[in-house]
Amino acid sequence: VWGEPRSTLDIDITIQARKDDTKKLIEHLKKLCYPRVTDPGEFVRETSVLPMVTEDEVRIDIIFAGLPFELEAIRRAVDREIRGIPVRFITPEDLIVHKIISERQKDWKDVRGIVTRQKGKLDIKYLDKHIKELADMLERPEMWNSWFKWKEEIL
Known part of the structure; x- marks a missing residue:
């Protein structure tokens, strides 16, 4: 989506x-x-x-869902129609946050695709805040570094 x-x-x-x-x-x-x-x-x-x-x-x-960012993603979900039926979807920002946690290459590729397709529409402050919090909490600075690099390249 x-x-x-x-x-x-x-x-x-x-x-x-x-x-x-x-x-x-x-x-x-x-x-x-x-x-x-x-x-x-x-x-x-x-x-x-x-x-x-x-x-x-x-x-x-x-x-x-149990983690605060998962519960927040449910709360922020938006309706999109699929064949005339409303379906709740995660926002692009929350999808980025969920996928950037992964160490799988295909998820990181998905993040780049979302950032590229949603250019100009993303809430960058929200993303910065949540990605930084997760990177610090998980002690994975590469998450923040990758996000910062992609943000500079694409946005």
């Missing part, structure tokens, strides 16, 4: 749920699709992710 189009083989859905409701939610989700792990409850407790697959073999990762 926000960056350069690329073929992807999965869907990521981030949800906010109370810890007390996790077991009930997992049981409900198992009626709709199939877990890709043997013990979904334990896996969610350890990773905050529930990997699922549909009958059509579409992979879905249900991400249980």
